[in-house]
Amino acid sequence: MKTQVFIVGGGVAGLTVALKLVKRGIDVIMVEKSPHLGHAYKGELIQPKTIQLFERAGIYESFSTAWTTFSTIETSELNVHLQPMLRSSMDYKQLPAPFQYAAMLPHSDIKRLLLKEVKRYDTFTLLQPATFEKMEENRAFIKQGKQKRTVAFEYIIGAEGVNSRVREQAGIERKRHVYEHDFLTVSFPAPDVVKHGHLIATKDRFLGLFPLPNGYVRTVYLIRKGEYKAWRKEPLQLFYDHYVSLFPALDGHVQTVKEWRAIQLMVPIRQHANHYVKDNIALIGDAAHSVHPMAGEGMNLAIQGADCLGELLIDLYEKRKGNEFLTYYESVHRKRVKAIMNLSHLGGLAYGKEGKAWQRSRTFALKQLLNNETLLAKYLFNISGLGFWPFSVKDSVTLVKRSKTTRVVNQMEQYQYGLDDDYPWRQQMR
Ligand SMILES: Cc1cc2nc3c(=O)[nH]c(=O)nc-3n(C[C@H](O)[C@H](O)[C@H](O)COP(=O)(O)OP(=O)(O)OC[C@H]3O[C@@H](n4cnc5c(N)ncnc54)[C@H](O)[C@@H]3O)c2cc1C
Incomplete structure (x- = not known):
């Protein structure tokens, strides 16, 4: 068999880049080792930039009839008596139109x-x-049932997740960080009050709630490393009690989870490949980068990187350019990944550490953030993926000193990524 572009892995990253390419008549062969789509929880929060890219790809309609949207994320810090010390919210409506959700x-x-x-x-x-097994001189070796097959390719894309074999075979190193905590996650029918996002924290616990279609709620609960094994030996009442104590409206709903097996363990890692590109080889999604899930960004970065690589490959084919231009993908996407990786890591640290003193510092920082509308707008804008509004030295001073509410300066549009930022090579290839 032969193809122009060979994609290893049919996750969101592989499928997104495949869609871009086949729409422009480029030949794609994809291998996926799993026989089905999989029901494991793996990222469901779709940020505004990804929504914008779905619109550009012409698939917004089919998604918008299926998903549920929200604009507000409410944050609560509870004291030792589980009474609120801080309650506040972030609103996507502050973002530039039309993607304010x-x-x-x-x-x-x-x-x-x-x-x-x-x-x-x-x-x-x-x-x-x-299953993709190895590659040699522009040929991929795959195993399908008992059959071995070879596919000759012009480009190969490693989109097979954190344990990428393409990355290994290309000799691309990665840096990896494992956190001191894990998460439990499960979805179940939601109480009426869950219409938007909720983040609830105490000195040693964290619960995130996000509405899903069909009246369900996605829940994410932080536990210490190793705690999961001990918990599973206990009756499920332990799990119910943790949830209900932090969010009483879940009583009568969380009990619809009937067995530990329904609750998935989620192990957060941060991993970054030293390069995303080598000759005619490109890595996308978790094969290239994986971030702490606190800001709900892993899947979004996977789709955004796949969009960038897809557009670049289309231009390389249409303008008959060689693979030396493939590095444009890395130069656009890597700095965006780094920025989001840092924000996600900070989120992981802020909620991952335990103790009263730590909670006091976090609550103080949160108050400062919430009292400073510019700072809050920067944070929200940056996690939306629509652009990057740099944090300044003044911002860190504002965070450590008590400060009055600053005047809102809505400069988001100035920092928003336009087509020339998303696909900058086009100016040079004209
Ligand atoms: C438990 C969990 C929770 C998460 N929560 C969030 C979240 O809230 N928000 C968010 O944005 N992101 C989240 N993420 C991250 C997000 O799911 C990933 O960043 C995203 O799915 C990456 O997509 P991908 O296509 O790169 O990789 P994957 O989804 O891992 O897809 C890779 C595919 O490649 C296939 N494959 C692997 N090896 C081979 C091979 N040798 N041959 C053929 N096929 C192969 C696999 O079967 C798989 O289908 C979470 C991830 C996990 C694991």
Whole structure:
């Protein structure tokens, strides 16, 4: 077999880049080792930049009829008596129009909708279940059942997640950080009050709640490393009690979870490949970068990187350019990943450490952030992915000193990524 672009892995990253390419008539072969889409929880929060890219890709309509949206995230800090010490909210409505909301959709539905779109094009071939084993001189060796197959390619994309074999075979190193905490996650029918995001924290606990379609809620609960094994030996009442003590409205709802098996363990890691590109090899999604899930960004970065690489490959084919231009993808995407990786890491640290003193510092920093509308707007704008509004030295001074509310300076539009920022090579290839 032969193809122009060979993609290893049919996750959100692989499917997004495949869709971009096949829509422009480029030949794609994709291998996916799993026989089905998978029902594991793997990121459901869709940030505004990703929504904008769905619109550019012409798939906004099919997603918008399936997802549920929200604009507010409410943050609460509870004291030792579980009484509120701080309650405040962030509002996506502050963002530049029209993407003033985030969306939630189960991960398997996101993949199902992407796959449905990709399959409409004749230049797409999916080998599933089939496993990529190795590559040699522009040929990929795959195993499908008992059969071994070879695919000759012009480009190969490693989109097979954190344990990328393409990355390994290309000899690209990565840096990896494992956190001192894990998360439990499960979804169940939501109480009426869960119409938007909620983050609830105490000195040693954290619960995140986000509305899903069909009246469900996605819940994420922070536990210490190693705690999961001990918990599973206990009756589920332990789990119910933790949830209900932090968010009483969950009583009568969390009990619909009937077995520990339904609750998934989520191990956060931060991982970054030293390069995303080597010759005609590119890495996207978790194969290139994986971030702490606190800001809900991993899947978004995967889709955003895939969009960038897809647009670049289309231009390389249409303008008959060689693979030396592939590095444009890395130069655009890497700095965005670094910025979001740092924000996600800070979020992981802020909620991952325990103790009263730590909670006091976090609450103080949160108050400062919430009292300073510019700082809050910067944070929200940056996690939305719509652009990057740099933090300044003045911001850190504001965070440590008590400061009055500053005048709101809405400069978001100035920092918003336009087409020339998303696809800067076009100016040079004209
Ligand atoms: C538990 C969990 C919770 C998360 N929560 C969030 C969140 O709240 N928000 C968020 O934005 N992100 C979240 N993420 C991160 C997000 O899910 C990932 O960043 C995103 O799914 C990465 O997509 P991907 O396509 O790069 O990789 P993956 O989704 O890992 O897809 C890789 C695919 O490659 C296939 N594959 C692997 N090896 C081979 C091979 N050798 N041959 C063929 N196929 C292969 C796999 O079967 C898989 O289908 C979470 C991740 C996890 C694990």
